[in-house]
Amino acid sequence: MYKKVTNKDVLALEKLIDKTRVFIYDDSISEYSKDELGTLIGKPEVIVKVESTKEVSKVAKYAYDNNIPLTVRGSGTGLVGACVPLYGGIVLDMTLMNKIINLDEENQILEVEAGALLMDIADYTKARGYLYAPDPGEKSATIGGNITTNAGGMRAVKYGVTRDWVRALEVVLMDGTILEFGKKVVKDTSGYSLKNLIIGSEGTLAIVTKAYLKVVSLPEKSLSLLVPYASLEKAIEQVPKILNSGTNPTAIEFFTREALEYSETFLGKKFPDQNSPAYILLTFDGSQAEVDENAKKASELLINKFEAVDVLIVDTDERNEDVWSARSSFLEAIKASTPLMDECDVVVPRSEVSDYIKYTYELEEKYGLRLPSFGHAGDGNLHIYICKDDLSDEEWEVKLDLVFHDLYKRAKEVGGLVSGEHGIGYAKMEYLKESLGDVQINLMRNIKAAFDPKNLLNPGKIV
Amino acid sequence: MYKKVTNKDVLALEKLIDKTRVFIYDDSISEYSKDELGTLIGKPEVIVKVESTKEVSKVAKYAYDNNIPLTVRGSGTGLVGACVPLYGGIVLDMTLMNKIINLDEENQILEVEAGALLMDIADYTKARGYLYAPDPGEKSATIGGNITTNAGGMRAVKYGVTRDWVRALEVVLMDGTILEFGKKVVKDTSGYSLKNLIIGSEGTLAIVTKAYLKVVSLPEKSLSLLVPYASLEKAIEQVPKILNSGTNPTAIEFFTREALEYSETFLGKKFPDQNSPAYILLTFDGSQAEVDENAKKASELLINKFEAVDVLIVDTDERNEDVWSARSSFLEAIKASTPLMDECDVVVPRSEVSDYIKYTYELEEKYGLRLPSFGHAGDGNLHIYICKDDLSDEEWEVKLDLVFHDLYKRAKEVGGLVSGEHGIGYAKMEYLKESLGDVQINLMRNIKAAFDPKNLLNPGKIV
Numbered sequence: 001m002y003k004k005v006t007n008k009d010v011l012a013l014e015k016l017i018d019k020t021r022v023f024i025y026d027d028s029i030s031e032y033s034k035d036e037l038g039t040l041i042g043k044p045e046v047i048v049k050v051e052s053t054k055e056v057s058k059v060a061k062y063a064y065d066n067n068i069p070l071t072v073r074g075s076g077t078g079l080v081g082a083c084v085p086l087y088g089g090i091v092l093d094m095t096l097m098n099k100i101i102n103l104d105e106e107n108q109i110l111e112v113e114a115g116a117l118l119m120d121i122a123d124y125t126k127a128r129g130y131l132y133a134p135d136p137g138e139k140s141a142t143i144g145g146n147i148t149t150n151a152g153g154m155r156a157v158k159y160g161v162t163r164d165w166v167r168a169l170e171v172v173l174m175d176g177t178i179l180e181f182g183k184k185v186v187k188d189t190s191g192y193s194l195k196n197l198i199i200g201s202e203g204t205l206a207i208v209t210k211a212y213l214k215v216v217s218l219p220e221k222s223l224s225l226l227v228p229y230a231s232l233e234k235a236i237e238q239v240p241k242i243l244n245s246g247t248n249p250t251a252i253e254f255f256t257r258e259a260l261e262y263s264e265t266f267l268g269k270k271f272p273d274q275n276s277p278a279y280i281l282l283t284f285d286g287s288q289a290e291v292d293e294n295a296k297k298a299s300e301l302l303i304n305k306f307e308a309v310d311v312l313i314v315d316t317d318e319r320n321e322d323v324w325s326a327r328s329s330f331l332e333a334i335k336a337s338t339p340l341m342d343e344c345d346v347v348v349p350r351s352e353v354s355d356y357i358k359y360t361y362e363l364e365e366k367y368g369l370r371l372p373s374f375g376h377a378g379d380g381n382l383h384i385y386i387c388k389d390d391l392s393d394e395e396w397e398v399k400l401d402l403v404f405h406d407l408y409k410r411a412k413e414v415g416g417l418v419s420g421e422h423g424i425g426y427a428k429m430e431y432l433k434e435s436l437g438d439v440q441i442n443l444m445r446n447i448k449a450a451f452d453p454k455n456l457l458n459p460g461k462i463v
Numbered sequence: 464m465y466k467k468v469t470n471k472d473v474l475a476l477e478k479l480i481d482k483t484r485v486f487i488y489d490d491s492i493s494e495y496s497k498d499e500l501g502t503l504i505g506k507p508e509v510i511v512k513v514e515s516t517k518e519v520s521k522v523a524k525y526a527y528d529n530n531i532p533l534t535v536r537g538s539g540t541g542l543v544g545a546c547v548p549l550y551g552g553i554v555l556d557m558t559l560m561n562k563i564i565n566l567d568e569e570n571q572i573l574e575v576e577a578g579a580l581l582m583d584i585a586d587y588t589k590a591r592g593y594l595y596a597p598d599p600g601e602k603s604a605t606i607g608g609n610i611t612t613n614a615g616g617m618r619a620v621k622y623g624v625t626r627d628w629v630r631a632l633e634v635v636l637m638d639g640t641i642l643e644f645g646k647k648v649v650k651d652t653s654g655y656s657l658k659n660l661i662i663g664s665e666g667t668l669a670i671v672t673k674a675y676l677k678v679v680s681l682p683e684k685s686l687s688l689l690v691p692y693a694s695l696e697k698a699i700e701q702v703p704k705i706l707n708s709g710t711n712p713t714a715i716e717f718f719t720r721e722a723l724e725y726s727e728t729f730l731g732k733k734f735p736d737q738n739s740p741a742y743i744l745l746t747f748d749g750s751q752a753e754v755d756e757n758a759k760k761a762s763e764l765l766i767n768k769f770e771a772v773d774v775l776i777v778d779t780d781e782r783n784e785d786v787w788s789a790r791s792s793f794l795e796a797i798k799a800s801t802p803l804m805d806e807c808d809v810v811v812p813r814s815e816v817s818d819y820i821k822y823t824y825e826l827e828e829k830y831g832l833r834l835p836s837f838g839h840a841g842d843g844n845l846h847i848y849i850c851k852d853d854l855s856d857e858e859w860e861v862k863l864d865l866v867f868h869d870l871y872k873r874a875k876e877v878g879g880l881v882s883g884e885h886g887i888g889y890a891k892m893e894y895l896k897e898s899l900g901d902v903q904i905n906l907m908r909n910i911k912a913a914f915d916p917k918n919l920l921n922p923g924k925i926v
Contacts, residue, residue, distance in 0.1 A: 106703040106814035150652040161650055163659075164627060177902055185810045186842035187624055187883035189613040189663045191895055191925055192907045196626075196659035200652045217709040240569040246680040246750065287709065290753045347648040351569035379649035420650035432654055439640055444655045446913030450906060462654055 002087055002456070003067045005045035013048055013090075016058045021049040021096075031076060032091050033084065036138075039342065040081035040426055044071065044091035051096050053170060053178060053209040060207060061176030063090055063456060070174070071458045072203040074115060074142030078149065079343050080425030082202040086460040094144055097209065100124050109167055109184050110213045114144030121213075130215040133159035136421065137328055144208045150200035152421035154251040154283070157243070157378035161421070163199045170210035171198060174457045184212050197447065202423050203458040205451040219285040222250070223295050224314035226323055227302055228276030232256050235278045236354040238306040239377045242282070243350070245301055247294040251283040252378030253327060254353075259334075259374045263326045266333030272322050276309055280377065281327060330374045331383070338370070338387035342400055342427070346411040347420030350380045359410055360384055366406075367399050381420030408435060424462045432462070465550055465919070466530045468508035476511055476553075479521045484512040484559075494539060495554050496547065499601075502805065503544035503889055507534065507554035514559050516633060516641055516672040523670060524639030526553055526919060533637070534921045535666040537578060537605030541612065542806050543888030545665040549923040555670065557607055563587050566678070572630055572647050573676045577607030584676075593678040596622035598714075599884065600791055607671045613663035615884035617714040617746070620706075620841035624884070626662045633673035634661060637920045647675050660910065665886050666921040668914040682748040685713070686758050687777040689786055690765055691739030695719050698741045699817040701769040702840045705745070706813070708764055710757040714746040715841030716790060717816075722797075722837045726789045729796035735785050739772055743840065744790060793837045794846070801833070801850035805863055805890070809874040810883030813843045822873050823847055829869075830862050844883030871898060887925045895925070 014022045025032060025044045033043045050056050063070040069089030076083055085091050097115040103125070104111065110132060112121060119139040125132050136146060136153035145151075147169070152161045159165075168182035181195035182188060188195075198206055229235035235254055242252060257277045264270055273279070284294045295313070302308040314320050335341060348356050353375070360371045370389060375382035386403050388396045408418055408431040418428050418435045433441050444463040448455070477485045488495060488507045496506045513519050526533040532552030539546055548554050557578035564574040566588070573595060575584060582602040588595050599609060599616035608614075610632070615624045622628075631645035644658035645651060651658075661669055692698035698717055705715060720740045727733055736742070747757045758776070765771040777783050798804060811819050816838070823834045833852060838845035849866050851859045871881055871894040880898060881887065887895045896904050907926040911918070 104812075104814070105707060107812045108703075108706060109812075150650075150656075152650040152652075156650060160627065163656075164623065173902070179900075179903060181903075183810075183878050183880050184812045185844075185878075185880060185883070186813075187613075187615040187619060187810050187839075187844045188880055189615075189884055189886050190880040190882045191663075191887055191899060191903070192668075192910055193613075193626075193659055193663055194903065194906060196656055196662075197910075199659075200654075200656055205655075217707055217711075220709065240571075243571060244568060244680055246683065248680075248749075286711075287753070287756060289756045290750070293750060293752045347646075347650050349567075349570045349572075349647045350649075351567070376650075381648075381650045415646050415648075417646050417648060417651055417653040419653045420648070421652055423652050424654055436654060437642075439636070440642060440644075440654070440657065443657060443913060447655055447660075447910060450909030450913055 002069050002089060005068060005089060009066065009068065010046055012062060013046065013059065016062060017048060017050065017055045021051070023047040032073065035076050035078040035081055035083050037079045037342065039340070040084050042084040042086040043088060044085040045088045047091045047093055049093040049096050053172065056092065056172045056207055056209050057176040057178050059090065059092060060172050060174055064175045064454065067454065067456065069456050069459050072207050074145035075117070075140050077138045077141045078145065078425060079422045080427040082149070082423055082425030082461055084426065086426060092207065094142060103128055103130065104184065107184050108215050110215050112143055112211055112213065114208045114210060115142045117142060118146060125215055126218060129218050131218045132165060132213055132215050134162045134165055137331065143211055147199055147208055147211055148202050149421065149423040152376070152379065152381060154253060154376065156376065157252050158248060158250040163196065165214045166195065166199060166211055167214055168212040169195050169198055169208055171206035171208050173206050174452045174454065202425055202461055204448060204461050205457070220287045221291045222283060222285040223291050224320060224323060225282040225295060225299065226273060226312040226314055227280040227282060228273055228309040229278045229280065229307070230276070230309055232278035232357060233354050234307055235280050236357070236377055238280065239353070240350055241306055242298065243378065245298065247284070247298040249282050249298070249378065250285045253281040254377040255279055255327065255330065255374045259330050259372060260326060262333035262337055262372060263329045266336050267325065267329055271326050272319060273312060281323065334372050334385045338389050340388035340396070341385045343422065344384040344386065344404065344407045345381070345419045345422040346407060346416050347381045348411055348414050348416035352414040352416065353377060353380055353382065356382065356410065356414065363403055363406055367403055369399060369403060404431060426461055429462065465532050465552060468531060468552060472529065472531065473509055475525060476509065476522065479525060480511060480513065480518045486510040495536070498539050498541040498544055498546050500542045500805065502803070503547050505547040505549040506551060507548040508551045510554045510556055512556040512559050516635065519555065519635045519670055519672050520639040520641050522553065522555060523635050523637055527638045527917065530917065530919065532919050532922050535670050537608035538580070538603050540601045540604045541608065541888060542885045543890040545612070545886055545888035545924055547889065549889060557605060560672065566591055566593065567647065570647050571678050573678050575606055575674055575676065577671045577673060578605050580605060581609060588678055589681060592681050594681045595628060595676055595678050597625045597628055600794065606674055610662055610671055610674055611665050612884065612886040615839070615842065615844060617716060617839065619839065620715050621711060621713040626659065628677045629658065629662055629674055630677050631675040632658050632661055632671055634669035634671050636669050637915045637917065665888060665924055667911060667924050668920070683750045684754045685746060685748040686754050687783060687786060688745040688758060688762065689736060689775040689777055690743040690745060691736055691772040692741045692743065693739070693772055695741035695820060696817050697770055698743050699820065699840055701743065702816070703813055704769055705761065706841065708761065710747070710761040712745050712761070712841065713748045716744040717840040718742055718790065718793065718837045722793050722835060723789060725796035725800050725835065726792045729799050730788065730792055734789050735782060736775060744786065797835050797848045801852050803851035803859070804848045806885065807847040807849065807867065807870045808844070808882045808885040809870060809879050810844045811874055811877050811879035815877040815879065816840060816843055816845065819845065819873065819877065826866055826869055830866055832862060832866060867894060889924055892925065
C-alpha cells in the first residue's frame with residue numbers, strides 16, 4: 001500500500017519548497033482533517049502550503065516517486081468530503097496561490113491562480129466592468145474548488161455553470177508534469193476534451209493550478225422580483241412557463257416560509273414579506289432597457305397568467321440586501337437548527353421539482369425526520385437537508401442511509417442525477433454507483449487509471 | 464490484426480438487422496470511402512444502414528465479438544476524414560436514424576436521433592417557437608456529426624458551441640452496451656463528465672445514437688449589420704472593442720473582397736456592396752427592444768469610434784438573403800475555384816486574428832500558393848484554404864505539408880489550437896501531436912483504450 005510519511009520525507013519536502021510552509025499534522029490544525037460538513041474525518045500526515053505551480057510540481061513528483069497519497073485542498077468549503085485525506089499522506093494547501101494574475105480585455109479572459117477566492121474574483125472583475133457569471137453561494141470557496149466540483153450557483157439559468165466559463169486550465173499531473181488543457185480560445189475541437197474531464201473531477205485526476213476564465217461585459221442593471229405564491233406547488237409549476245416566456249431570467253430560486261423562518265432565526269431579522277407560504281425569486285440582468293422590458297413583461301405574466309399572489313419589485317439596495325441575505329443564509333441557518341445534518345444535492349428535470357419536493361414531505365412522515373429544503377427552481381437542483389435533531393448516533397446512521405437511498409432512488413426514477421453542484425467526493429460514492437451502474441463506474445475507473453496509474457491523487461473518491 | 468469481413472459475416476449481419484439494409488461495398492457506392500474533402504480514401508467492406516439503437520448495439524456487439532473495425536458515418540460532410548474507414552470493416556450509416564422524437568417544452572429539451580439533420584432540427588424548433596442555437600454552415604450535417612466534432616458555427620459568440628447545447632447523450636459502446644451520459648438536467652457534477660468526453664471525440668470512443676438538446680425560446684427578432692472597412696486589419700482590430708461594448712452580438716464574421724469575388728463567381732450574383740476591401744458582418748438577436756437598442760448602440764460606436772466606413776442595416780429579407788448566401792457560400796465557392804484544396808481550421812485568441820491573417824499572406828508569397836480565407840472574427844476561428852491550382856501532385860504534396868506545418872506552428876506560438884470546429888480525424892493527427900505534445904496524446908490514448916480496448920471503433924483517428 002501507500003508509504004507512510006517519515007521524518008525523512010518531511011525534511012525532503014522542507015528542502016523542496018520552504019521550511020516555513022511544511023506542517024506536520026496534529027489536532028491543533030484539525031481543520032485539515034475535514035471539510036465544511038465535518039462528518040467525514042481523515043487526518044493528513046503532513047500539510048504543504050504551496051506558492052507556485054513549480055512547487056506543486058515538485059511536491060507531486062516527490063509524492064509520486066515515494067508512493068505517498070496526495071490530496072488537494074482549497075478553502076475546505078465542500079460538502080461531500082472531497083478534500084479529506086482518507087489515506088493520510090500529504091495535503092496540498094492551495095490557499096496561498098490566490099493571485100488574480102491578469103485580465104486580458106481583448107480576449108475577455110481572466111487569468112487566476114487556483115486558490116483565488118470567488119469573492120475576490122467577483123470584486124476584481126466588477127471593478128473593471130466585467131462579469132464572471134457563475135455565482136455559487138459560498139463566496140469564500142476557491143476557484144480551483146469551484147472548477148473541480150463544476151459549481152453551479154444562482155445564475156445558472158441564464159449563464160450556465162462553472163464548466164461553461166473555463167477557457168483553459170493549467171494542471172499538474174501526479175508525476176509532476178505541468179500541462180495546459182485548452183487555450184485562450186472560444187472554440188476547440190482538438191482531440192478529447194481533457195479540460196472538461198478535469199472540470200468536476202474533484203481533485204482525483206490532476207491538480208488544477210491556474211485557470212483562464214471567460215468574462216463578459218458587466219450588465220448595466222440587475223433587478224430581482226420577489227413573487228409570493230399561495231403554495232409551493234403552485235409556485236414551482238410556473239417555472240417552466242416563466243422559462244418559456246422569452247423574458248430570459250438570470251436566476252429562478254424558490255423557497256418556503258419554513259426555510260425563511262430558519263433564516264429569520266439565524267439572522268435575527270424578519271424577511272420583508274410575511275404573508276405567503278412560498279416564494280419565487282426572479283432576477284433579470286442586462287442593459288437598462290432589456291431589464292426593464294423583461295421585468296415588466298414577466299410581472300404582467302406572473303400576475304395575469306402565472307397565478308402569483310403579488311409581484312414585489314426588489315428595487316432598493318436595502319430591500320435587495322434583505323431578500324438576498326435571507327436566500328444566501330439558508331444553508332447556515334438550517335445547519336444552526338440541528339446538532340448535525342447531511343445534505344442531498346440532487347438534480348432532476350425541472351418538470352419534476354414539484355413532485356420531488358412533495359416526496360421529501362412523505363419521507364419526513366415515513367422516517368420522523370426533518371428534511372428542510374430550498375433550491376434552484378430554474379435548473380432543477382435541490383438542496384435537501386437531513387437533520388439529526390435529537391436522534392441517537394445509531395438511529396441517525398440508520399435513518400440517514402435509508403433516507404439517502406430513497407431520495408436518490410426517486411431521483412433516478414424521474415430522470416435525475418446524484419449531484420447538481422456539490423459533487424460526489426466520498427459521501428455520495430455509493431449512490432453514484434447505484435445511479436450510473438457498473439459499466440459507467442468502470443469507465444470512470446479506467447479514466448482515473450489513465451491519469452493516475454498509482455492511485456495516489458485523492459484516493460478513495462468518486463470511483 | 465483485424466478480421467476481414469467474409470460472406471458469413473454479411474449473412475450474419477443480414478440476419479441481425481434486415482437484408483435490405485446491408486450492402487457489400489463496391490465502387491458504385493464510393494461515397495462511403497471518403498468525406499466532403501475527398502482526399503483521404505478508405506474503403507469499407509460492408510455498409511449497414513441502421514434504424515434503431517438496438518440495431519446499433521447488435522452490429523457493434525457482432526463487430527466486437529468478431530474483431531471487425533467499425534466506423535460511424537452521418538452525412539459525410541466532414542473535412543478531416545473522420546468518417547473514412549481506414550481499416551475497412553463495417554461502416555455504420557446513421558442517416559435512417561433521423562427522427563426528431565420529442566420536444567419537451569417544460570424542460571426545454573429536444574430529443575433527436577443521431578442521424579437527424581441540422582436543417583430539419585432548425586425547421587422543427589423554429590415552427591414551435593424554439594431555438595437550437597448552434598449554427599454550423601453545413602446544414603445537411605447530422606446532429607451526431609455535429610456532436611462528435613463539437614461543431615461551432617456563426618452564433619458561437621453569443622450562444623457557444625454544440626457542447627454547450629447537449630444535455631445528455633444515448634451512446635452505444637463498442638461491445639454493444641447501451642448507456643446514457645448525462646440527463647435532462649441543467650447542472651451535473653455526478654462523476655467524470657463522460658458526456659463531455661464523447662462530444663468532440665469524432666466517433667472513436669462510443670457511437671452516439673440519441674441526443675437531448677437544450678433549446679430556448681425563439682428570439683423575437685434578428686438583425687444583421689454589414690460593416691465595410693478600409694482594410695481587413697482595421698476591421699479585425701475592432702472586434703474586441705465590439706465585444707466589450709456591451710451590445711451582445713450573436714455573430715461577428717469577417718471577410719474580404721477577395722472571398723466575396725469567389726462567392727460572386729460561384730453564385731453568379733453580385734454582393735450588395737461593392738465598395739470596400741473588407742467587411743464585418745454583425746448579428747443581434749433577442750426581443751424587439753433589445754435588438755433595436757443594441758444595433759443602434761453598435762451602429763453609433765462603429766461609425767464614431769470603431770473606424771467603420773459605413774454601417775449597412777440588413778433589414779429586408781432580400782438583403783438578408785443576399786448577404787448571408789454570400790457568406791455561406793465561401794467554402795463551396797473557394798472549392799470550385801481550384802481542382803483540389805485542403806483546409807486549416809485553426810483557432811487563435813481573438814487578439815491574434817489580424818496578425819495571423821497577415822501571416823497567411825506571407826505564406827502565399829513564400830510558397831507561391833493561394834490561401835484564401837474567411838472566418839469567425841468573434842471567436843478566433845479561421846478557415847484557411849490551401850489551393851492546389853496548377854501544381855503537380857508531387858509539388859502539391861510537398862508544399863501542402865510545409866504550409867500546414869507553418870500554419871500550425873504559428874498557431875501554437877500565439878496560443879492557438881489545431882482545430883476550432885472541424886476536428887482532427889485522420890488529416891490533422893500529426894499537427895495535433897505537435898501542438899499538444901506526447902504527454903497529452905498519451906493521456907488521450909489511454910482514454911481511448913478505456914472505452915475501446917480492442918481499438919475497433921473508428922481506428923486510426925485523433926490519436
